[in-house]
Amino acid sequence: MDQPPLTSSEPPSTTTTPPPPIAVPASPEQAPQQSPSQPQPQQPPSTTATSTSSSLSQPPSPLNPNPSPKPPNSPISPQSSQPQPQNPILRTPFNRPWAPNPSPFSHFSSIPNHSTAPSSSSITHSPRPGGMAIGVPAPHPTTSFSSLTPPSFSTTNPQVRQSISGMMGSLGSGSSLRPSGVAASLPQRPLQSSLRSPTGANNQSTAPQNFQEHGHPRLPSVGSPGAPAPTTLQSPQSHNQPWLSSGSQGKPPLPPSFRPPMNPQLMQQRPHLPPSQQPAMSASTQQPQTSSSLQSQPSSLAQQPQDHYSLPPSRVPQTLTHQQQMARNRGLGNQRPFTPSMGPPSSVAPPAAVEPTESCNRIISKRSIQEIVAQIDPTERLDPEVEDILIDVADEFVESVTTFACSLAKHRKSNTLESKDILLHLEKNWNMSLPGFGGDEIKCYKKPFGNDVHRERLAAIKRSIAAAAETPNTKSSGGQVGGGAKAHPVKAPGLVIGSPNPKAREAT
Amino acid sequence: MNNASAGPSSKSETSLKRKRGVFQKDLQHMMYGFGDDPNPLPETVALMEDIVVEYVTDMVHKAQDIASKRGKLLTEDFLFLIRKDLPKLNRCTELLSMNEELKQARKAFDVDEEKLAQGD
Numbered sequence: 001m002d003q004p005p006l007t008s009s010e011p012p013s014t015t016t017t018p019p020p021p022i023a024v025p026a027s028p029e030q031a032p033q034q035s036p037s038q039p040q041p042q043q044p045p046s047t048t049a050t051s052t053s054s055s056l057s058q059p060p061s062p063l064n065p066n067p068s069p070k071p072p073n074s075p076i077s078p079q080s081s082q083p084q085p086q087n088p089i090l091r092t093p094f095n096r097p098w099a100p101n102p103s104p105f106s107h108f109s110s111i112p113n114h115s116t117a118p119s120s121s122s123i124t125h126s127p128r129p130g131g132m133a134i135g136v137p138a139p140h141p142t143t144s145f146s147s148l149t150p151p152s153f154s155t156t157n158p159q160v161r162q163s164i165s166g167m168m169g170s171l172g173s174g175s176s177l178r179p180s181g182v183a184a185s186l187p188q189r190p191l192q193s194s195l196r197s198p199t200g201a202n203n204q205s206t207a208p209q210n211f212q213e214h215g216h217p218r219l220p221s222v223g224s225p226g227a228p229a230p231t232t233l234q235s236p237q238s239h240n241q242p243w244l245s246s247g248s249q250g251k252p253p254l255p256p257s258f259r260p261p262m263n264p265q266l267m268q269q270r271p272h273l274p275p276s277q278q279p280a281m282s283a284s285t286q287q288p289q290t291s292s293s294l295q296s297q298p299s300s301l302a303q304q305p306q307d308h309y310s311l312p313p314s315r316v317p318q319t320l321t322h323q324q325q326m327a328r329n330r331g332l333g334n335q336r337p338f339t340p341s342m343g344p345p346s347s348v349a350p351p352a353a354v355e356p357t358e359s360c361n362r363i364i365s366k367r368s369i370q371e372i373v374a375q376i377d378p379t380e381r382l383d384p385e386v387e388d389i390l391i392d393v394a395d396e397f398v399e400s401v402t403t404f405a406c407s408l409a410k411h412r413k414s415n416t417l418e419s420k421d422i423l424l425h426l427e428k429n430w431n432m433s434l435p436g437f438g439g440d441e442i443k444c445y446k447k448p449f450g451n452d453v454h455r456e457r458l459a460a461i462k463r464s465i466a467a468a469a470e471t472p473n474t475k476s477s478g479g480q481v482g483g484g485a486k487a488h489p490v491k492a493p494g495l496v497i498g499s500p501n502p503k504a505r506e507a508t
Numbered sequence: 509m510n511n512a513s514a515g516p517s518s519k520s521e522t523s524l525k526r527k528r529g530v531f532q533k534d535l536q537h538m539m540y541g542f543g544d545d546p547n548p549l550p551e552t553v554a555l556m557e558d559i560v561v562e563y564v565t566d567m568v569h570k571a572q573d574i575a576s577k578r579g580k581l582l583t584e585d586f587l588f589l590i591r592k593d594l595p596k597l598n599r600c601t602e603l604l605s606m607n608e609e610l611k612q613a614r615k616a617f618d619v620d621e622e623k624l625a626q627g628d
């Protein structure tokens with residue numbers, strides 16, 4: 001995946017100081033902060049892309065659940081992502097970038113450079129949105145990002161920022177989402193989540209405005225999810241807190257216009273993220289899986305935009321410009337703002353049922369699952385894994401029903417899928433009758449079809465039983481009759497079992 | 509099956525055209541009795557009617573399946589189908605017994621009238 005290695009390295013650097021985009025200075029600073037998780041990001045950004053990419057890859061991978069939003073940058077991210085799928089701790093560096101607001105972004109911008117090409121304004125590469133997405137809100141698009149990405153980024157690399165902002169925006173248009181996104185990092189992407197959390201924190205700090213309004217309320221929620229994910233997200237937890245406080249620090253450099261659109265999305269995504277975080281936390285152990293899935297993600301670039309939706313909002317933006325992402329996120333609706341890590345990984349390394357197109361968005365979101373459960377029992381709570389499974393079940397159900405209904409429509413020699421196709425399939429195979437869509441026809445009753453042979457046999461049985469009943473009556477009274485009567489009824493059942501011929505013989 | 513008697517459809521086994529609004533008036537009152545607005549939405553009434561017609565159709569088909577062995581469709585077939593639903597079953601048996609009582613009362617009434625007429 002693209003999980004832009006750049007982002008990983010950048011966040012650490014950016015957080016430390018708002019220095020110019022070059023990630024080099026930042027990384028060393030961040031390294032100590034995140035040291036455990038990201039030894040690599042600490043490497044001076046100048047280090048060849050590989051080195052940085054490696055460091056970046058770690059953080060970016062978690063950040064970019066969606067396949068590198070920016071294919072061009074992917075070269076770097078894939079490298080980094082692969083070697084270090086498991087650096088959840090790397091995420092912490094992201095926290096830093098967010099906090100300072102303006103500076104962090106510069107770091108990010110630098111980070112992408114590192115991964116892509118050190119020193120040079122490689123930022124334009126737009127670090128693989130994966131890692132970078134954390135918080136490099138592009139100046140333009142993501143509203144939330146705007147706040148997050150400090151203006152400095154704009155100067156460095158618009159692309160980078162976009163990716164970062166996109167990621168940031170996707171992460172949680174508003175710092176609020178970040179923490180959740182990071183923490184949630186879906187089980188498959190524990191790395192990403194960890195990255196997210198720091199970025200989220202950073203985002204919050206960077207986009208104080210957004211956070212203040214949306215972030216604060218969300219922060220608490222976000223923070224909590226982070227806590228549960230101790231394994232990989234340890235760093236994020238701490239980071240979450242910092243950004244919580246730093247949220248109000250700076251003013252988001254991004255134009256406010258971006259924020260509004262993002263906020264609603266983020267807000268919606270937020271609730272989903274927290275639950276997702278937990279599963280992500282637990283999935284930390286699945287890092288190897290996620291890393292592989294993450295890697296595969298870059299290949300599914302096309303899915304990225306879709307994946308964004310599935311992955312925590314922060315990660316989504318990675319791809320193309322934030323604007324596009326934002327549009328997509330919004331377009332997808334907050335219905336799937338939260339596709340638990342299962343979404344992207346499933347799409348990337350789809351199990352048999354999941355298809356690549358599905359990765360980007362799930363049919364239903366965790367929020368909807370919770371609402372449905374609330375309808376059944378307001379006090380009931382489901383485990384995060386259960387919610388993930390239910391989301392998968394819903395996806396597979398819709399897919400299987402639609403597929404079969406399409407084949408029925410084709411059988412009807414029609415190119416249009418109509419309601420009657422779906423109704424027929426559900427009624428016959430799922431025993432689900434849906435009143436209100438049936439149309440004007442009344443179902444005809446089909447008389448039970450009976451074979452001629454079968455009917456003859458039934459008639460023979462009836463005859464033999466009748467004959468057996470009659471014979472005792474005709475016989476003289478006495479024990480014999482009783483015995484005969486008993487004997488005949490006994491024989492009758494035997495006749496039934498036997499073939500018609502034997503029955504006929506016995507009857508006579 | 510003959511199509512001519514069936515309905516608009518050309519195929520023999522095709523379903524008959526369903527007339528909408530068969531239970532509209534009665535359903536509105538029943539819905540009001542169960543708590544709905546005195547004037548429920550037409551779409552709601554239409555949906556309820558769909559549900560009712562589907563339920564009745566399904567039940568009749570099942571009863572016919574049971575009774576095909578016997579050849580004749582009897583009331584007991586329907587009672588057999590709702591045997592698991594006690595409230596419904598009890599209500600049905602109550603209505604059937606009331607029906608019988610009314611029949612007898614009418615018969616007795618007619619007989620009485622005749623007697624009166626003869627007596628007079």
